[in-house]
Amino acid sequence: MKIALSAGSTDHDHYANAKSMAEAMVHGDDAEVRVESFEGGALGCVVTGDRPPRIPLHVAAPDGSRLAIAGVPIAGSGGVTEILTRAVRQETRAAARTLSRLDGAFAAIHWAAANRTCSVVTDFLGVQPLYICHGEGLLLLASEVQGIAASGAVHIDMDPAGWGAFFCFGHALGDSTQLAGVRRVAPASILCYAPHSDRLEAETYWALDAISPRGSAQDLDSGTIKALLLQDVAAYSEYYSGGTLFFSGGYDSRLLLALLKESGLDVELLVVDHAGHFLGMEAKLAKRAAQNLGSADCRIVNPPDGFYNSADFLRYLAMNEVTSPALSLFISKVSQYVQPEMRAIWQGVGPGHVIRPPLGPPGGIERCFRCAST
Known part of the structure; x- marks a missing residue:
């Protein structure tokens, strides 16, 4: 799910802003846009996929409070559902502290009806993107930069530093973006915003320098690492059971399949055979690994001829590369367009x-x- 927020003074049409922002982040026919107004703002969501998860990431409370989360948060104890249900009923700062307990990649926006304020929480590594633009009497948040640009409420101007980093390194540096005045919300952030006073406060709930590693790689306990990985598998399985694993012959794929097997989770394996790449070695290794791990349900597919010249490939580029700007595009395949x-x-x-x-x-x-x- 992708999220968008427009909040601030009554001089702005927040519903229209949030709707335009959400619609700009739709990149497929399977998406549904939902927009809800509250006092001093509006919250937009883009729901994708035809299989709703067991854990709803768009939650409402009886008093009108709202909570929307992009990404896939997990929780080590108590479960995600319990944390989200408690957070949506809390006042702003208490909700932010509760949401900061979540693990996984996520960005959360919470509206507390009781004290008419918003809180925003990002995951501790900042993996899930969330972008912010704060001007006089207006706060805009969106999962994509183009969402903020599409709001119609801000002046669109390019950021030379953002574009320079993009061209030189293939990605932005720090919190900069290609759009002037728009920044990426920092990792482990808690933002609190009061629309009626236009007051925005920010704090950090975790920092990397808080860790003081001791010892060496030889001191690592592989049993503990395995237990943590199995714990994460159990946490993610709260959303879905079964499913499909995009499988290859690489170590990460083999490790993940082994963890799923040990957790008692059966999945279908999907392998893409790149016949022109090392004589199709990828699919051969994947098939051998699947057999060794006892997975008979392994489907090997070949990309259709002309796929890289198709509209489906352009849609993939838009979904995978444009929404998270990077210069890892398949330039040689796109140049013809x-x-x-x-x-x-x-x-x-x-x-x-x-x-x-x-x-x-x-x-x-x-x-x-x-x-x-x-």
Whole structure:
């Protein structure tokens, strides 16, 4: 699920803002947009998929309080459902403290009707993206940058630092984005916002430097690590039972399948055979690993001819790359769709010059800098 929030003074049409933001984050036919108004704002959600999870991530309380979560939070004890049910009924700061107990990748927005304030909580590593724009009398939050741009409530201007980092490194640095005035909410953040006073407070509930590792890799207890992994498998299985595991011959796939087997969870295996890549070795290794782990239900599929020239592949790029900006696009496959009338800067800053990320092949943007300096 993706989330969007518009809150602040009554000078803004928060329902329209939240609706536009949510609709801009729809990238498939299986999505449903839901928008709810509250005093001083509106909350939008984009629900995807045809199999609702056992744990609802959009919760309401009898007094009108609301809680919406993007991502897949888990909990070590008590279960996610118990934590969400308690949090939605609490006042702002108590709800934020409760939500900060969650594990997994998530971003939560809570509206407390009792004290008419919002709280926002991100996971402790900041894996689940959430973007913020705070101006005079207006707070906007969205799972994607383009959601905030589509609100119609902010001036759209490019951020030179954000674009520079994007081109040079393939991703943003720190909390910057490609849109001026829009920032990514920091990891382990708790934000509290009062729409009636436009007061925004921020704090951090965890920091990496709080950990003081001692010892070496030889001191690690593999049994404890395995127990923690099995605990996470049990926590994630609260959402669904069964399902499909995208399987390969890699170590991570084998480890995950072994953990699922030990947890008593049966899943179907889906393997994509890349026949042109090392003579299809990926599928061969995956099939052998599945047999060794006792999984007979292994389906091997071949990508259809012309897939990389299809609309389905472009949809994949939009869902997987555009929503979380990165320069890991399959450029050679996309280039055929770039037409002159698009006026696109396709090869960096000039003909024949390609922008090169660190550790990339020789050439690239530094060639232009050398020419300019001489």
